[in-house]
Amino acid sequence: MNSVPPDSPPPAQSTLQQLEEGGALSQFASSIAHEVCNPLSQIVLATDLLAGPQPMTDEFRKKIITFLRQGADRIEKAMKSMLQTCAPIETSMVAEDANVLIETALASLTVDASVRVEKHFASDLSSILIDKKHMTEAVAAIFANALDAMQPSGGTLTITTYAKVFTSSEREGWQRQSWFRAGDHAVVIEIADTGHGIHKSQMPLIFEAFYTTKVAGKGAGLGLTVAKKVVDLHHGRLEIDNRPEGGVLAVLTLKSAAKPATFLSQPLP
Amino acid sequence: MSDSPDSAKKKILLIDDEPFITSLMAMNLEDSGRYEVREQNDSLKALETIMDFVPDLVVLDVMMPDLDGADIIYRLKNDARLKHIAVVFHTATVREAELHAHGGIISGFPFLAKPATTDQMIEFIEKHLPK
Known part of the structure; x- marks a missing residue:
């Protein structure tokens, strides 16, 4: 790093x-x-x-x-x-491996024995430029929501990482820095759970401060709010939706700091 | 304060996802000697409890997981067996979206803001109990 x-x-x-x-x-x-x-x-x-x-x-x-x-x-x-x-979010950016980020975030949580964690990590990811402390907390908050959604019966938390090159421009929001353009390299982290999913009427509220479906006193409803703010500050994208087969899929897309090392080390023709 | 015979006591159902609040409200209301009180902290069981207890008045929280106060009142008022039951809201906050939920039906019901003292609550309940 x-x-x-x-x-x-x-x-x-x-x-x-x-x-x-x-x-x-x-x-x-x-x-x-x-x-x-x-x-x-x-x-x-x-x-x-x-x-x-x-x-x-x-x-x-x-x-x-x-x-x-x-x-x-x-x-x-x-x-x-x-x-x-x-509070203002002060950032100190470093290049980090997304897989290491995930492991650090997971290590900060207690995973119940009833939950199986499956990891499908790409090995050729380029690094991402992040504030390590805040992005670790953001990813941990997404994990925590997924883990809570699978209680008390347990389930499977599947974490997948892969590299993505945008083939067309994708504009979302008004901030130009947050737009993904054709040719942009990104790292995608997918977090899938097998929990109870999110009711469609609640979907527009999931990033709202203090919104929670947890029982009183169990969660303040700030985890995803802060996670979204942190991702926005990194000009990344956090999308959350129900999976057709049940449970929730969170997709975190972060711009690569550079092209993959394997790409840079390829011999010239 | 004097205890009324049980048959003269009005039946109050407290529906709120905060068990500490319903527990304290129930103790205070029962101490007044005027009410028979039941609590329900699981909004999904609200209608079932109303049907079983048949209260004179339901004191309903607004913001709850699963079914919120607007959902419950919508279902209650669309159920021929239950629609006659009086309902008031006891809420920490009423949002614009909730006020207008389900055709604004929620705005037609009186609400008491949290925090309310026991005296305020009894005054409110007495005002809205069916005569």
């Missing part, structure tokens, strides 16, 4: 700015209200019980105090997550 002085580093941009640009700020604020008002409700109701006229045992009082602490902890966690989401 080599440190590469980036020619044109992605600008540090706060997520808040990005949300404003997308017109999603009010939804973000609404989501924060949800994450804070629910545990606040818990605290208010627990206080009412403590202040109420009904006699209570020491054991019951301790249980109510646990409700209070748990509510306060959730608010603290929500506020920390919000600050993390809104």
